Amino acid sequence: MNVFLTGATGYVGGAIAKELRAAGVEVLALVRTEEKARAVRERGMVPILGTLEALERHAETAGRADAIVHAAFDDAHEERDAHATRALLAAGSRAFVYASSAYNRSAWRFALEEEVLAAGGDRMATSVVRLGMVYGGLGGTMPDLFAAAEAHGTSFYVGEGRARVSAIHRADAARLFHAIVRQGGRGIFEGVDGEPVTARALAEAVARTVGCRRIESVCAEQAPAEFREHTCDVLERDVAVAQTHGASVGWTPRFPNVPAGLARAYEEWKEEAIRVG
Template identity: 35%
Template sequence: MKVFVTGASGYIGGVVVEHLLAAGHEVAALARSEGAAARVGALGARAVRGGLADLGVLREAAAGSDAVVHAAVDYLEPAMREVEEPALEAMLGALDGGRGFVYASTALVYPDTAGGPPTEDAELDEASPQLFKLLGERQVLAASGVTATVLRGGLVYGRGGSALVTGMIGASRALGAAPYVGEGANLWSTIHVDDLARLYVAVLEKQVGGVYNASSHTRLRMRELAERIALVTGADPRPLSREAAAGAFGPLVAVLERGITLDPTRAEETFGWQARERGLLDDLSSGSYRDVLSGPPPEGGSAA
């Protein structure tokens, strides 16, 4: 299968490319810089030079593929929807014959899940902190002529990555406290990046559309995660003050206080897939985050 991937030089997209290539598929990957092209080339993918604003490039690459994975995102771009909407239109419009399109979404499209993990058919949060993801989902699912699949990921971790986990590590080291606010009783579902990548491959190979929650069955309280980070960084296990948390995480503070839980049963039953990698707490204590933990703390106490 020929697969076109956006976001392949990033965290999730890069691991998805690795698993696609290992499964015997051919991958073309969007690369907006020389550095990005070098990274995707080192993975074994063919670099397609351009960015999300290069609609002709997107259209041509999608048209020449059997399926598309859209994992590109810039969470710091306030106009992300304005960037993504025409990019999605270009790629979706170039596909026909039921070819696959997989959209990387997030559990943050749901409201706070303190009442329990939502099903994929649950009401969504029109005030989501990542509203562009909710709007992107709707655009993809409404497209005609494609097999559209949306994967709503939980807290992704592993391979020493994840902006949120590494940000929490940085905040703990810089501020000397556990990176949470208040009681930290809110639960989060987690998913190792390799488990998530395997799900992407299963979706593409089975060509079944729809919406699927992507997580393991492991749920951690924010306090558990933050205290483990404090333990391995040598910080005080006390929580951050709201002022310190706001300085370290900015608008992400509101995310840290939400319940973000998922039930992956639909994905498991549809694709014969299950999460099997080591858990996040174990990975922090003795796994892939060693280099992050041993590196220099961020300047100025920022978790960015």
């Protein structure tokens, strides 16, 4: 089996690539530069040198793949994401999986999801994965929470802490994409563990994991320096998503909620930080 993958060097796409390669799947990885081509080749993938803006050049290669996974979604570039998605759909693989977001529910992204699903039929299974807050390793929101707790001896949350966070460990997200590809899944899959936690409960879990005794509420304007604007936004936005469709492709998360996955995520964060150095 082989999969044409965009975003193979990114945070989520890299985890998908690792999961697929571990299962013996050949990964055709779209990369922009020779440097990234060397990097993915060293990880056992086949590099496809190109860009999202010119995917038509690789339509034949993508179309011959058993599946296409578009994991290089970009909230900041609506037109580029739409163009790339349409080009990959037109390539005509037997399966197409689009990585979307449970947090960005803008009109254009919702419309693009509908376009992906409408393109499905007898010859091509199409699906959308709405990712929640992905955590694990150096990427995502969680490193800000860990870094602040270590630096200040206090685990912080924003506001009253009632906003709910829907999350998924990066490895579980990768397993979900693999299951959809393997089973030819169709429709919308919520890329979350299925047990939302409040921002305050998340802060409490971070405190237990890092080993600090205090938790504290702050307003976004007074958040610790380790918190980026994105982190404050996640902690203030109420997103409670249920996971109901994963079982249709034989998938259940290994980490059923954030507290269950935090110890592993903390280890990953520290290990990867040492490697990056």
